Amino acid sequence: MGIPNSGKTSLSTRLAEHYGVAYLHSSSIIKASCPGDWMELGEMAPEPCATTAVLDAIEQSSEWILDGFPRSERQVRSAGFVPVIYLEVTRAQALRRAEKRARMPLPVEAYRIAQQRRLIAPVKAIAACVIQTGWRTEDEVFRAAIDWLELEKQPRDYP
Numbered sequence: 001m002g003i004p005n006s007g008k009t010s011l012s013t014r015l016a017e018h019y020g021v022a023y024l025h026s027s028s029i030i031k032a033s034c035p036g037d038w039m040e041l042g043e044m045a046p047e048p049c050a051t052t053a054v055l056d057a058i059e060q061s062s063e064w065i066l067d068g069f070p071r072s073e074r075q076v077r078s079a080g081f082v083p084v085i086y087l088e089v090t091r092a093q094a095l096r097r098a099e100k101r102a103r104m105p106l107p108v109e110a111y112r113i114a115q116q117r118r119l120i121a122p123v124k125a126i127a128a129c130v131i132q133t134g135w136r137t138e139d140e141v142f143r144a145a146i147d148w149l150e151l152e153k154q155p156r157d158y159p
Contacts, residue, residue, distance in 0.1 A: 001068070001123055002087035003116045004109065005097035007133040007141055011087065012067035014142050015149075022061040026050075026069035029057045040104070042112040044071065044119065051078045073122040085145055086127035091117065093134040131155045 002008050009025065016023035030045045033053035038045055054069050055078075070076045089097075091113055098109035124130065129148045132155070133141050144155040 001071070001085065001120065001127060002089065002133070003091075003094055003120060004112050005094040005101070006087040006089040007138065008067050008087055010138050011085070011141055011145055012065050014138075015145060016065040018142075018146070019063075019065070021063040021065055024054075024057050024061070024064050024066045026054050026067055026071075029053050040108070042104070042108040042115065044115070047074065048078070051075055055079060070123060071116060072119045076123060076126070084128045085148070086124045086130045087133045087141070088124070088130055089132075089134045129154065 012025075013023055027039070030050045030053050031039055033056075034045045034049035036046065044050070051070075054066070058064060058066065070079050070081075094113050095106070095110060098104070098113070099106055103109075104112075129145075131141055131144050131148075136144065147153040148155060
């Protein structure tokens with residue numbers, strides 16, 4: 001879990017490969033199931049369509065890494081599970097990453113980041129592990145996640 005551009009997809013794909021389990025990208029799953037231009041506008045997907053789409057995808061695999069879900073307290077309640085890892089990044093760092101990626105216009109990215117930071121705050125509070133990603137490389141984030149998952153070693157907040 002984390003706001004847009006926090007490193008969720010980078011970490012999730014590496015974890016799925018490392019453990020040999022299915023990788024489920026919630027945005028792709030939801031986009032395929034919930035029509036509309038909500039994503040291009042920087043909005044959250046409509047409910048209950050988003051939660052239903054993700055839960056249906058989860059049922060297809062016995063072991064999986066789920067990228068980017070749940071994104072709100074309501075989705076946590078609907079899904080019945082909590083996020084394991086939350087990736088923390090500042091708004092400024094997320095905007096810099098968005099600018100480099102240039103997937104959407106920067107004002108849309110800024111809106112998405114602000115909106116999702118507000119919605120996701122309660123989800124961060126219940127995550128089992130929080131990893132700061134702003135000053136870590138992708139390899140360091142991956143190592144911190146593996147250390148936590150396999151050794152129960154909490155990541156340090158500072159380098």
